Amino acid sequence: GAGVSQSPSNKVTEKGKDVELRCDPISGHTALYWYRQSLGQGLEFLIYFQGNSAPDKSGLPSDRFSAERTGGSVSTLTIQRTQQEDSAVYFCASSLRLGRGGDQPQHFGDGTRLSIL
Amino acid sequence: AQKITQTQPGMFVQEKEAVTLDCTYDTSDPSYGLFWYKQPSSGEMIFLIYQGSYDQQNATEGRYSLNFQKARKSANLVISASQLGDSAMYFCAMRAFQTGANNLFFGTGTRLTVIP
Numbered sequence: 001g002a003g004v005s006q007s008p009s010n011k012v013t014e015k016g017k018d019v020e021l022r023c024d025p026i027s028g029h030t031a032l033y034w035y036r037q038s039l040g041q042g043l044e045f046l047i048y049f050q051g052n053s054a055p056d057k058s059g060l061p062s063d064r065f066s067a068e069r070t071g072g073s074v075s076t077l078t079i080q081r082t083q084q085e086d087s088a089v090y091f092c093a094s095s096l097r098l099g100r101g102g103d104q105p106q107h108f109g110d111g112t113r114l115s116i117l
Numbered sequence: 118a119q120k121i122t123q124t125q126p127g128m129f130v131q132e133k134e135a136v137t138l139d140c141t142y143d144t145s146d147p148s149y150g151l152f153w154y155k156q157p158s159s160g161e162m163i164f165l166i167y168q169g170s171y172d173q174q175n176a177t178e179g180r181y182s183l184n185f186q187k188a189r190k191s192a193n194l195v196i197s198a199s200q201l202g203d204s205a206m207y208f209c210a211m212r213a214f215q216t217g218a219n220n221l222f223f224g225t226g227t228r229l230t231v232i233p
Contacts, residue, residue, distance in 0.1 A: 033220060042121075042208055042223030043162075056219045091162060103150035103169065103212060106221060108162035 002026065004109035006092050012115045015084060021077040021112045023092030031095045033106060034067055034077050036088040043091060049075060050097065079114075087116045119144045119213050123224035130199045131232050137184070138194040138227045140209030148214040151192040152221065153183065156206040165207075168192060196229075204231045 005024040013019055025032050030051045035043040045059035049069040060066070064082075069075040079086055093106040120143040130136035142151065153165040168176045168183045176183045184193040196203055206228050210221040 031219075035220075040225075042225045043210075043221070045220035045222075048219040050219070059220060089160065093162075103167065103214070105152065105164040105167055107164060108154075110159075110161045113160075 004092055004094050004107055006090075006109035006112050008112060009110065010113045010115075012117065013082060014117050016081055018078065018080045019082055019114065021079075021090050021092075021114070023075045023077070023094075023109060025073065025075070025092070025094030026107055028096070029094035029107075030072065030097045031104075031106075032069060032075050033093045033095075034075070035091045035093065037091060037111070038088045046077070046090075082114075082116045084116045087114055089113050119146070119149075119211055119216075119218065119222040121209050121211055121222050121224035123209055123227050125227045126225075127228045127230070129230050129232055130196075132201060133198055135195060135197045136199055136229065138196070138207050138209075138229065140192045140194065140224060142190050142192060142209070142211050144211065144213050146213035146215050150212050150214070151183070151185070152210045152212075153181070153192075153194045154208045154210060155203075156208060156226070158205070162208075166194070199231045201231050201233060204229060 007022045032049040034046040047067045048056040064080045067077045089111040091111045093108045095104040095106045122141045149170045151168045155163045166178045166181045180197045182195045206226045208226045209224045
């Protein structure tokens with residue numbers, strides 16, 4: 001498809017388990033972002049990848065969260081030893097390369113709804 | 118630091134009428150971009166409109182327009198001729214360019230309900 005693809009769409013797991021969320025960005029988009037949305041809130045930035053540059057991890061809430069992007073395309077967000085407060089919808093977005101003189105809209109996937117029991 | 122404020126948790130509008138959704142922002146960066154996204158009940162985030170801080174004219178995209186008042190630091194979304202399908206959450210977001218921030222900062226959103 002032409003849009004950002006995320007899987008799974010829903011994930012239910014027990015507290016303490018590890019989870020992996022996958023994102024396949026729009027072809028040709030070099031910038032990739034992960035956000036999360038807790039119930040009733042706006043989106044909160046987690047991590048940003050741009051090409052082969054070192055990722056911007058400034059939004060990751062703890063060292064239980066990590067992400068990688070292989071081959072400049074598909075990305076995986078991993079949450080280790082999940083806690084109940086990790087329950088949220090996790091969105092991936094992609095865009096063309098950001099610039100300092102203007103901007104490119106970020107196009108979002110449909111999100112992964114993560115529920116920690 | 119950047120901050121986005123949406124003071125209207127919920128708004129109602131009659132079908133075919135226009136509605137304004139408020140957004141104010143705070144940043145010390147002289148160069149920034151402002152975005153509006155729509156999130157229907159199905160959950161996806163849909164990009165609506167973009168305004169750059171140095172753009173001379175207000176952005177328009179079909180029935181959407183952005184009332185950009187730079188001195189007041191406001192970027193209100195105007196939806197004309199509301200349709201039932203416009204019922205959704207609407208998020209205002211900002212990215213500051215010179216600070217090097219890569220991400221968008223989002224407001225808490227406004228839930229718009231269009232009444233038939």
